[in-house]
Amino acid sequence: MEDYKFLFKIVLIGNAGVGKTCLVRRFTQGLFPPGQGATIGVDFMIKTVDVDGDKVKLQIWDTAGQERFRSITQSYYRSAHALILVYDVTSRETFDCLPEWLKEIEQYANQQVITVLVGNKIDLTSQREVPPETGLQFAQANNMAFLEASAKEAENVETVFMDLARELTKNARKYLLRNTQEVDPNITEITGETTNISYGGCCGSG
Numbered sequence: 001m002e003d004y005k006f007l008f009k010i011v012l013i014g015n016a017g018v019g020k021t022c023l024v025r026r027f028t029q030g031l032f033p034p035g036q037g038a039t040i041g042v043d044f045m046i047k048t049v050d051v052d053g054d055k056v057k058l059q060i061w062d063t064a065g066q067e068r069f070r071s072i073t074q075s076y077y078r079s080a081h082a083l084i085l086v087y088d089v090t091s092r093e094t095f096d097c098l099p100e101w102l103k104e105i106e107q108y109a110n111q112q113v114i115t116v117l118v119g120n121k122i123d124l125t126s127q128r129e130v131p132p133e134t135g136l137q138f139a140q141a142n143n144m145a146f147l148e149a150s151a152k153e154a155e156n157v158e159t160v161f162m163d164l165a166r167e168l169t170k171n172a173r174k175y176l177l178r179n180t181q182e183v184d185p186n187i188t189e190i191t192g193e194t195t196n197i198s199y200g201g202c203c204g205s206g
């Protein structure tokens with residue numbers, strides 16, 4: 001049996017080339033991959049972190065931004081506990097596509113999903129096309145947390161994932177407290193050290 005308290009699935013979405021894979025690799029491996037190619041379909045990485053003394057396993061799904069993979073990637077939304085929606089601050093086009101991504105989330109993700117908006121590539125200061133306030137306003141209007149980051153310079157990447165891990169753990173603890181007196185179908189497995197919380201209606205893909 002694996003030694004962790006909670007398991008959470010985090011799915012990264014957003015246009016092709018915004019830096020999803022680089023953000024995941026920076027967080028899980030501490031590196032910025034040179035010549036990172038486009039993701040084909042979906043890839044995933046694991047990182048176990050400590051949240052106030054509890055071991056929390058993050059299963060991080062990196063989806064392809066290219067339109068042709070959309071039907072594959074959509075099937076990963078439903079079982080996600082959190083979504084990281086990424087745009088590129090040097091590309092207004094990737095920001096302008098955010099409403100489309102929100103529609104996808106509404107259509108395919110679970111209602112309880114936590115979504116964080118991330119504007120990536122802030123190291124490219126002279127090429128910036130989307131000001132921080134614009135990102136913040138959009139996030140606030142759509143009830144999302146917001147951070148700007150740079151996978152290249154390792155800026156705010158840890159914060160993005162660790163804030164999410166803390167938020168998810170906090171919710172899971174509350175959830176367990178509320179449900180200690182009754183058997184709840186949403187808790188799919190409690191085996192000793194490990195608690196997997198599922199939002200139900202799992203599509204079996206992740």
Ligand SMILES: Nc1nc2c(ncn2[C@@H]2O[C@H](COP(=O)(O)OP(=O)(O)OP(=O)(O)O)[C@@H](O)[C@H]2O)c(=O)[nH]1
Pocket residue numbers: 014015016017018019020021022023033035036037038039040063064065066120121122123124149150151152153
């Ligand atoms: N300067 C800079 N370049 C970045 C940053 N993050 C990613 N890149 C570059 O942006 C390009 C695309 O990065 P990826 O991580 O492959 O983007 P993606 O969103 O996973 O793309 P898809 O897999 O096609 O959806 C690569 O050339 C990266 O080197 C960053 O923070 N700063």
